[in-house]
Amino acid sequence: MRGRGEGKRLGAAELGQDLGERATLVQFSSAFCAPCRATRRVLGEVARMVPGVAHVEVDAEARLELVRRLGILKTPTVLVLDADGHVVRRATGQPRKADVIAALGEVLGAR
Incomplete structure (x- = not known):
């Protein structure tokens, strides 16, 4: 999980939900993205497994300004934020659970 957008910062006001305590x-x-449904399931499972991690889903069509600012070109796109809201990892397409856990491990291990 890597790519453009790393280093930018997002907050609860932009996302419409509180950030996770740790990530x-x-x-x-x-709306019509089949891989998005599977991604929602995987990220939700990981967020429930790892204390202090939140999963926030953003409707790309409803949030075009944010999509443009972050250079989101396709869905699903997943950003991993640290506790301060900085984008530290980025991936497009349906992620594997193991890859999400590994990316979180890097973020949480750096704190």
């Missing part, structure tokens, strides 16, 4: 998994989705 946040932000998923950009669209």
